[in-house]
Amino acid sequence: MFARVPLAVRSWPAWWRARPPSVKDGALAATLTALAFVPTLSVIGAQLGDLPRRPADALAVVLTVAQSAPLALRSRHPAACLAVIGAAFAVHQALGCPPTFASIGFYLALFTAGAHQARHRRTLAAAVSAGYAALAVVLSWWGSANRISDFLAFYLVLAVIWMAGAVLRRWRAEEAERRRLGALAAGAEERARIARELHDVVTHHVTAIVVQADAAQFLVGTAPERAGQGLAAIGDTGRRALTELRHLLGVLEATGDDALTQRTPGLDNLADLVEQARVSGQPVELTEHGERLPQPVDVELAAYRVVQEALTNAIKHATGRPTRVTVHHRAGHLDIEVTTDGSAPLEGPAVPSGGRGLDGLRRRIQMLNGELSAGARPGGGFSVRALIPLRSTA
Incomplete structure (x- = not known):
């Protein structure tokens, strides 16, 4: 015999899907911020520069929060979200702050921008590329052991994440067009x-x-x-x-x-x-x-x-x-x-x-x-x- 699933449990996914994007983005930002302060998860964070680490001070805490909290605005303002999180990620890497799980927010913001940014997409992509190039130069100048190939490999990862968002955006646009044409055909029929x-x-x-x-x-x-x-x-x-x-x-x-x-x-x-x-x-x-x-x-x-x-x-x-x-x-x-x-x-x-x-x-x-x-x-x-x-x- 199978145990009966309570009605509240069965209806929770449908309830969550019905929530507005702002609620879902806020929950994601809060969850990632909370997980960023779990010590065992810090090893999952991105470590690009491999510079000498500085102690976990107040500035490191601020930069950690800055890489996760802006995700609450990712659907409504994807470019601004990516700019704030990208800048916090760059400063965090350049100062050699301790690794943090909050750096995952940079990947999420990049994917969101590829999927939701409607205007000036090429300009935004060029700005991100230029900022990454500047960060690579700064890290090399300050003694990073990474080679050019290492920076290029990480850049390719970022490009793949952006393209994945772009593919999702294109799929949604095509799906919306199919629905529109289907509605027109249904109306004509x-x-x-x-x-x-x-x-x-x-x-x-x-x-x-x-x-x-x-x-x-x-x-x-x-x-x-x-x-x-x-x-x-x-x-x-x-x-x-x-x-x-x-x-x-x-x-x-x-x-x-x-x-x-x-x-x-x-x-x-x-x-x-x-x-x-x-x-x-x-x-x-x-x-x-x-x-x-x-x-x-x-x-x-x-x-x-x-x-x-x-x-x-x-x-x-x-x-x-x-x-x-x-x-x-x-x-x-x-x-x-x-x-x-x-x-x-x-x-x-x-x-x-x-x-x-x-x-x-x-x-x-x-x-x-x-x-x-x-x-x-x-x-x-x-x-x-x-x-x-x-x-x-x-």
Whole structure:
């Protein structure tokens, strides 16, 4: 059996990551300053000049604190932090003060400047290099046993530390750019999705209203009762359009209401969709084969939109032509085919077409790793077929 980790222990890393940089920098500076006065850690400190050591006096204590305490400002003022710590490090080495663990602060400040300094980076790097060269000259003048190769090796270490910070800075910039481009792409995809949804909802219902209104106009003088039925159908179609638009607006508001997902049209609504087309004067026959299994919302909605777009095109361009909707519930995918008979549309008022319904539908199906094909049938008429992979809702 594993012991249960207390909630406070599990949440501490997340709590610490949420702290502002100033708090983290202050904690680092305080920790390094405290460790600098631990005698056993002094051997870890940098020793560049190897000059005769002077006793640990008050000046040595001040220089020790000056190499660690400024780290509290390293994220907000990296150049100033590096300047203060670098100067304290140089004086500490030049005076031959006892080694101190606080000299690690010089490495941290150098890395921070490479990672966070935004302006005058080359100027800062040149100033650090010039200061180091001056320190090397002073140490040699005062009797340091180190050779030029030793000073160059230490300088290469400092250069590697600076470059490591620069690499981190570049990685962060590239990551931020990737996030920005990803947000732009997500926004564009979301706008395209909204446009497709609006197209599918508005075009279908408005097309049905236009066809029903034209039919009612021709029947007013000859068959008033049928004209009245047509006007009632127009009212029903308009109310359904308003209902779907309200649902779509509710989804866009991202209210998190589960009822919104439940009201999303799917395979259960195909019969209603076919009945709407029949009321608009389009003879439609619906046939389903196989066992219908519950599917995720995006699959159900995509199947519904396929039938909706195909029936809309049939009403637009082949009014009154027999249309068949066939749905096969196969083992691994959903096979939907909508065919319309005839070689040319019947006479009547033309309904304008934006020409973007099938393209948007094809993108929707491709996002589900499916396929959509649409085109004229060899014997006349038109066919739309979609293959949508099925996914388990478990």
